[in-house]
Amino acid sequence: MYQKERLDQILQIVKRNGYVTVKFLVESLHYSNATINRDLNILEKQKQIKRTYGGVEYVEMQGTPLKFRYLIMRSAKLKIAKKASEFVRDGDMIFMDSSTTTEYMAEFLSTKKNLTVVSNNMTLLGKLSEYGITAICLGGRVVEPPSMLGGEVMLENIMKYRVDRCFFSSGYCSEDGMLNSAFMHKLMAQNSRKAYYLVDGGKLDLSRRAKSFGMSFSDLFCVISDHEFSEEVKKKYPDTQFVKV
Secondary structure, three states: OOHHHHHHHHHHHHHHHOEEEHHHHHHHHOOOHHHHHHHHHHHHHOOOEEEEOOEEEEOOOOOOOHHHHOOOOHHHHHHHHHHHHOOOOOOOEEEEOOOHHHHOOHHHHOOOOOOEEEEOEHHHHHHHHHOOOEEEEOOOEEEEOOOEEEOHHHHHHHOOOOEEEEEEOOOOEOOOOEEOOOHHHHHHHHOEEEEEEEEOHHHOOOOOOOOOOOEEHHHOOEEEEOOOOOHHHHHHOOOOEEEEO
């Protein structure tokens, strides 16, 4: 296999999973540790991946700045966040990611009793702690100032918890139920009894986006959206609930 082909394969594996270990790449592609590490150094210089101790993260193309994401589809996000909060029960322990949609849930969780929230969003945790909610930070490095955390430490810490529910969003998803989730979202879903995906209709136009998908609706307990998914899609995922706001 030529180096370019190998680089393309490595990038596709990392892109598909969000995060993988060097050991996983060595075993998957059947090349030596030295060869894979040389290839990873090349991809990192090209700013397509970011290396961490023993692992590799996919580097997403820079998207809309955080301060503007709070404004995009704000009305729909608030409706989705309010509906999502209705699924949270007193006494729950939940994961919440660093998306603006889940951050909007904070004000609707203020009346919950004995609630524990585990998140990589320090701003969200600060708001929740003001309501007397137990707020646990996943740690890690700042990947988007001022308060979004990521990296290997954050991923390892997710594995320490078994929670009742997780709530997350992502940059976009396809009409037929594929979403560009990060490896973080996979771990949160795997370590939750029920996974809820929050998606507004503005994230469904893929005509100008790279199709990089990490999960599908089959990995979820519930999809909450202002978009009405087709009956065909609902039949395709019979074990997933669809809630329209």
